[in-house]
Amino acid sequence: MPEWGNILIRSISLVVIVFIVAKIFGKKQLAQLSVFEYMVGIVIAMIAANLSIGYNIPVAHGLLGLMTWFFIPLALSFLAIKSKPVRDFIRGKGTVFIKDGKVMEDNLKKEQFSSDELLQKLRKKNVFQVADVEFAVLEADGDLSVLPKKQKQPLTPKDMGVTVAPIKEPQTVVMDGKVMYEPLATAGLNKNWLETELDKLGVSIENVYLAQVDGYGQLNIDLFDDQLQTPSPQEKALLLATMKKTQADLELFALNTENKTAKQMYTKDSQQLQQVIDLVKPFLSD
Amino acid sequence: MTVDSQVKQSLASVKSIQSSISSLTARSQDKQAIEIFQQALPILDEIKNDLQQRVGQLEHEEEQYKGF
Numbered sequence: 017m018p019e020w021g022n023i024l025i026r027s028i029s030l031v032v033i034v035f036i037v038a039k040i041f042g043k044k045q046l047a048q049l050s051v052f053e054y055m056v057g058i059v060i061a062m063i064a065a066n067l068s069i070g071y072n073i074p075v076a077h078g079l080l081g082l083m084t085w086f087f088i089p090l091a092l093s094f095l096a097i098k099s100k101p102v103r104d105f106i107r108g109k110g111t112v113f114i115k116d117g118k119v120m121e122d123n124l125k126k127e128q129f130s131s132d133e134l135l136q137k138l139r140k141k142n143v144f145q146v147a148d149v150e151f152a153v154l155e156a157d158g159d160l161s162v163l164p165k166k167q168k169q170p171l172t173p174k175d176m177g178v179t180v181a182p183i184k185e186p187q188t189v190v191m192d193g194k195v196m197y198e199p200l201a202t203a204g205l206n207k208n209w210l211e212t213e214l215d216k217l218g219v220s221i222e223n224v225y226l227a228q229v230d231g232y233g234q235l236n237i238d239l240f241d242d243q244l245q246t247p248s249p250q251e252k253a254l255l256l257a258t259m260k261k262t263q264a265d266l267e268l269f270a271l272n273t274e275n276k277t278a279k280q281m282y283t284k285d286s287q288q289l290q291q292v293i294d295l296v297k298p299f300l301s302d
Numbered sequence: 303m304t305v306d307s308q309v310k311q312s313l314a315s316v317k318s319i320q321s322s323i324s325s326l327t328a329r330s331q332d333k334q335a336i337e338i339f340q341q342a343l344p345i346l347d348e349i350k351n352d353l354q355q356r357v358g359q360l361e362h363e364e365e366q367y368k369g370f
Binding site: 203204232251261266289299 | 305308309311312315316318319322323326328329330331332334335338339341342345346348349352353356359
């Protein structure tokens with residue numbers, strides 16, 4: 017067999033092997049949780065590369081090396097799942113860099129980090145001032161995790177004491193002009209509903225690039241033709257507006273009428289409607 | 303617009319609110335949302351009944367505005 021034939025066969029079989037190895041290592045290898053795992057990835061890639069074009073290397077030797085570098089890390093990672101000490105040994109532990117707002121210089125030295133590098137890592141996390149940090153730890157994968165001081169954290173609805181409606185994941189029901197039946201069923205809807213909604217917007221399915229349904233059954237679409245304007249769903253906003261208007265009208269009736277019982281009734285009803293508004297408002301505002 | 307027709311309009315609004323909330327209840331995926339919407343429905347029912355009665359009274363008082 018000519019040399020190029022040899023290389024071709026080796027390469028093709030290695031593509032398959034490496035693909036399988038990558039599948040088994042899974043997503044975790046991609047995240048590269050430790051220096052060791054990072055190196056394992058490189059070594060496997062290098063063995064595969066050498067074996068692929070190095071036709072003077074015996075296949076058996078190459079495969080042996082590949083298998084060793086495949087199975088030992090795999091076994092270690094299984095052990096690491098089972099036992100915490102093994103995990104700490106293999107993965108390493110995080111090193112605390114900033115605690116109670118104070119930089120731990122000794123820990124920096126231990127990890128061979130200069131003050132410049134610490135600042136750089138902090139800046140990557142959008143922190144430009146060390147004084148804003150309550151706690152920071154260098155993770156085993158070399159990433160710095162930062163907990164900003166409470167007053168430097170973004171404002172949340174909870175801080176404001178605002179009640180917000182829970183959110184559900186949207187379902188993508190049309191992709192590239194084709195109906196996706198499974199997500200549609202997950203959202204508890206069917207093709208008829210989708211066609212009706214698209215009719216309301218005046219578009220046909222073929223023109224829809226993407227369509228998503230939110231947790232309240234509202235349809236958001238993106239068309240192939242970017243010149244066309246598509247309205248975003250207004251139903252909830254409209255409902256809230258109608259409720260507010262009706263509530264105001266009831267109050268007005270209460271003021272205008274001279275009939276005492278009617279006045280009482282209107283007042284009671286307007287109060288009740290206000291209750292309903294307060295109740296559903298978080299769910300109706302996007 | 304007469305008082306009578308204004309009240310009728312509000313009655314129609316309440317009915318529309320009720321149906322919108324019902325349809326949202328049917329389409330919502332979230333349990334908490336469904337629960338809240340279902341709490342709202344009977345209250346709206348009450349308001350609707352009150353307004354319906356009031357429309358009846360107004361029609362009785364002023365015969366010429368009768369009819370929906």
